[in-house]
Amino acid sequence: xxxNPLLKRWDxxxxxxxxxxxxxxxxxxQILHNRGISDPAEVEAFLRDDDSLILxxxxxxxxxxAVERVSEAVARQETVAIFGDFDVDGVTSAALLWEVLRxxxxxxxxxxxxxxxxxxxVNIPALVRLRGQGATLLITVDCGISAVDxxxxxxxxxxxxxxxxxxxxxxxxxxxxxxxxxxxxCCSYAFKELAGVGVAFKLAQALxxxxxxxxxxxxxxxxxxxxxxxxxxxxxxxxxxxGENRALVRRGLRELSTTARPGLxxxxxxxxxxxxxxxxxxxxxxxxxxxxxxxxxxxxFVSYRLLTTDSEEEARMLAEDLExxxxxxxxxxxxxxxxxxxxxxxxxxxxxxxxVSGAEYPSGVVGLVAGKLMEEFYRPVVVVELRDExxxxxxxxxxxxxxxxxxxxxxxxxxxxxxxARAAGFAIPNHNLDVFKDRLLxxxxxxFEGMELRPSLYVDREVSFREIGWDLxxxxxxxxxxxxxxPVPTFLTRRVRAVEARVVGxxxxxxxxxxxxxxxxxxxxxxxxxxxxxxxxxxRTHLRLRLSxxxxxxxxxxxxxxxxxxxxxxxxxxxxxxxxxxxxxxQVSLQLHVKDLRISD
Numbered sequence: 001x002x003x004n005p006l007l008k009r010w011d012x013x014x015x016x017x018x019x020x021x022x023x024x025x026x027x028x029x030q031i032l033h034n035r036g037i038s039d040p041a042e043v044e045a046f047l048r049d050d051d052s053l054i055l056x057x058x059x060x061x062x063x064x065x066a067v068e069r070v071s072e073a074v075a076r077q078e079t080v081a082i083f084g085d086f087d088v089d090g091v092t093s094a095a096l097l098w099e100v101l102r103x104x105x106x107x108x109x110x111x112x113x114x115x116x117x118x119x120x121x122v123n124i125p126a127l128v129r130l131r132g133q134g135a136t137l138l139i140t141v142d143c144g145i146s147a148v149d150x151x152x153x154x155x156x157x158x159x160x161x162x163x164x165x166x167x168x169x170x171x172x173x174x175x176x177x178x179x180x181x182x183x184x185x186c187c188s189y190a191f192k193e194l195a196g197v198g199v200a201f202k203l204a205q206a207l208x209x210x211x212x213x214x215x216x217x218x219x220x221x222x223x224x225x226x227x228x229x230x231x232x233x234x235x236x237x238x239x240x241x242x243g244e245n246r247a248l249v250r251r252g253l254r255e256l257s258t259t260a261r262p263g264l265x266x267x268x269x270x271x272x273x274x275x276x277x278x279x280x281x282x283x284x285x286x287x288x289x290x291x292x293x294x295x296x297x298x299x300x301f302v303s304y305r306l307l308t309t310d311s312e313e314e315a316r317m318l319a320e321d322l323e324x325x326x327x328x329x330x331x332x333x334x335x336x337x338x339x340x341x342x343x344x345x346x347x348x349x350x351x352x353x354x355x356v357s358g359a360e361y362p363s364g365v366v367g368l369v370a371g372k373l374m375e376e377f378y379r380p381v382v383v384v385e386l387r388d389e390x391x392x393x394x395x396x397x398x399x400x401x402x403x404x405x406x407x408x409x410x411x412x413x414x415x416x417x418x419x420x421a422r423a424a425g426f427a428i429p430n431h432n433l434d435v436f437k438d439r440l441l442x443x444x445x446x447x448f449e450g451m452e453l454r455p456s457l458y459v460d461r462e463v464s465f466r467e468i469g470w471d472l473x474x475x476x477x478x479x480x481x482x483x484x485x486x487p488v489p490t491f492l493t494r495r496v497r498a499v500e501a502r503v504v505g506x507x508x509x510x511x512x513x514x515x516x517x518x519x520x521x522x523x524x525x526x527x528x529x530x531x532x533x534x535x536x537x538x539x540r541t542h543l544r545l546r547l548s549x550x551x552x553x554x555x556x557x558x559x560x561x562x563x564x565x566x567x568x569x570x571x572x573x574x575x576x577x578x579x580x581x582x583x584x585x586x587q588v589s590l591q592l593h594v595k596d597l598r599i600s601d
Contacts, residue, residue: 008596010576012459012492028475030461031489035242046246047478053247057202057209061187062178066162067206069177073137074104074211081109081135081159083122084304085142085196086295088288092233093141093164093200095307096226100204103222105214109135112300115363119392120418120425122147122154131157139203140164142196142233145181146418148174164199167418168404191244193485197233198248201226227252228259229307235280236288240485249481253278263306266319267291280481293326296364333365333372340369340383350377352453353444355437357384357391367394367423374398378455380406380444384433390415391433395424398453406443410436457596459492459576465552470590473579493549494574495600500546501565547575547592555582558594572600 013034016026024043032038037046045053057063073080080101084094094110101108111126113119118126121143127150130138137160144151144163151174154161161176169184180199182189194202204226208219217225231252239245257278259265264287268275271286278287294302302325306318340356354373361369366383373381374396380403384393397403402421407414413436417426428436468491482488541562547554556577558564577592 008457009454010459010492010596010598011456012462015461025475027461027463027467027472028479031476031479034458034460035486037242049247049250051247053244055190055202055244057206060180060182060189060199060202061184062180063203063206066164066178066180066203067210069137069160069162070101070104070106070139070207071211074106077107078136079107079109079134080137080139081111081130081133083126083130083138083140083143084110084112084300085120086112086115086300087142088236088291088303089196089233090142091291091295091300091303092229092236092307093197095304096197096200096204096229097139097141098308099226100207100222103213103215103217104207104211109133110304112295112304114299115295119427121416122150124150124153127154127157127159131159135159137162141200142166144174144176145179145184146170146174146416148172150174151176164196164203166194166196166199168420170418193240193243193245195234195237195239195245197230197237198239198245201230201248224251224255225260228255228261228264231256231280232283232287232291235283235481235483236292238484241280241481241483242485246481246486249280249483253280253481256283261307262312262315263309263318266312266315267306267322270319270323280483284483289329290322290326293329294322296329296368297325297332297362329365332362333368336361336365336369337372340373344373344377350379351441351445352379352448353441354379354381355384355441356382357386357393357433359386361385363392366392367396367425370394370396371423375455378453382437382440384428386430388430390427390429392427393425395419395426397422397424398455400451400453401444401447406440409443410439413439457576458487458490460489462492462494465493465496465547465549465554468554468579473581473590476579488578490576490578490595492574492576495572496547496549496575497570497572498545498568499548499553500544501569502544503541503562503565504544505542505562543594545592545594554592555589556592556594557582558597561594561597564597568597568599574598574600 016030016033032043032046037043082094082097084090091112094112098108098110109130111130113123113126122140136158138154139162141164143165145165145167151161155175162178163174163176164180166181166183169181173179180203182192182194205223208223213219227248231249234245234249241249257276267287267290268278271290273282273286291303294300302318302321306315306322309315339360343356344350344354354377361383363385366385370381370383378398380395380397380401382393382395384391395403404419404421404424407417407424407426413428413432415427415429417424419425476489479486543558543561543565545556545558547556575597576595580591580593582589582591
């Protein structure tokens with residue numbers, strides 16, 4: 001069976017009528033309109049990086065009561081337990097809250113669950129240990145909203161519980177003392193898309209505004225120093241970089257670029273990044289994977305220690321540990337991905353839902369494998385690590401299917417589940433696996449009946465080569481940071497010719513090389529025909545191009561498309577690309593990063 005990449009559909013945004021939002025460059029207005037920002041006041045706030053985007057933490061439902069309860073804990077000298085999660089969002093949330101509670105003079109305990117031994121979320125054995133160590137108040141970060149039985153057990157042990165979370169709110173909700181989650185019913189908070197670390201930061205803001213500090217730093221200094229953690233967790237959790245998230249991340253990137261944390265300085269050095277200019281892209285493809293690696297394979301507490309240590313020597317050792325763990329994670333992911341592709345190929349066809357399972361899929365990489373398969377085949381994917389009695393799975397989905405909603409239809413078969421519309425995790429007794437697969441496949445096949453599933457390549461605007469250049473590149477810089485919800489702007493130019501097409505490079509380009517938030521595609525090259533997209537393939541070579549419209553000439557790079565050199569010469573082609581500054585030997589030039597090509601109609 002040949003695993004062919006899918007032809008991409010180009011979705012070109014309709015042009016915004018001339019005269020809309022006068023005073024702003026037309027292309028910038030178009031791009032912001034494409035991201036749902038069209039009100040003049042919103043445009044002004046977005047481009048001016050207005051502080052009005054940072055919302056009042058006390059508009060979150062439950063915040064007043066949470067501050068009161070922590071104030072009581074301070075007065076009574078209680079021990080407060082922080083319960084986090086093993087991904088970057090959970091670890092940064094825990095580190096952030098620990099730092100604030102320490103500034104308030106609170107004795108704290110921190111627990112980050114072990115993925116292999118405990119699984120996701122709050123668990124009763126950990127609660128028993130924390131209670132035994134003297135904790136009387138439990139604060140969850142980036143978890144807890146679906147832990148109904150566990151929170152009930154905590155209350156029975158004598159633990160008060162404050163849940164801070166950002167995941168979708170199930171029914172019923174846990175009987176916690178306080179729940180802070182912008183997605184919960186009757187919460188008037190205007191921005192619903194905070195990451196877990198964003199919710200933890202709002203609690204920190206509220207606490208710092210009302211409770212006395214125990215050492216010399218000012219409230220403003222402490223709050224500012226937390227923003228590097230907010231940027232890390234928000235970007236790594238793929239939260240949309242719009243609204244308050246974007247405002248927090250912009251400020252956080254400045255803090256991260258000059259961070260005082262020894263662990264982050266060491267991590268930046270190990271990743272080969274230049275201090276002083278850390279971007280959201282660097283978080284996505286360098287810092288985030290390294291911080292995530294510990295929780296995927298071993299113990300996420302290593303990453304937590306890296307973020308909280310004051311020791312340069314400990315920071316160096318922890319960063320080296322994470323570097324080695326990340327390399328191991330890369331190897332395991334590639335092995336599991338190869339095994340999954342073989343399993344899919346053995347089926348003889350590609351169904352609307354892909355399910356692979358086996359003991360050979362480590363729980364730490366099942367989410368990565370599911371995500372890569374989803375991008376390659378453009379299908380919802382479930383990858384299950386088989387265990388003796390209860391197995392664990394990870395699901396990733398395409399835009400057409402809310403995977404958490406789909407899992408809810410199998411709730412009676414699952415031990416637990418949770419997540420977002422595009423990503424979820426679950427645990428399931430082994431005797432329910434066959435029924436689960438059949439039910440989920442039936443649901444998906446019914447939902448997609450008669451639908452053609454093809455990935456879309458979104459195009460912000462069709463332009464001519466005359467419209468692009470350094471002036472546009474500088475304007476686009478005002479829209480950063482780029483990421484989910486605010487992607488790097490993409491343009492389409494039709495009927496250009498490749499006056500030069502040179503095959504360069506060896507090996508598969510990394511996502512970082514390509515400047516994209518998608519894994520590489522794989523498989524054989526599809527037939528090239530008039531008007532049909534030439535999708536990416538896992539090629540060993542790339543194309544270095546010189547593209548001309550007859551008046552303007554631009555250098556371009558097309559990663560993974562080396563075998564197209566002979567096809568596109570002497571033909572008119574349409575090109576989708578982004579603009580990128582390329583630095584080489586001290587010289588900076590502007591080039592096009594080609595996302596896709598097709599022969600012009």
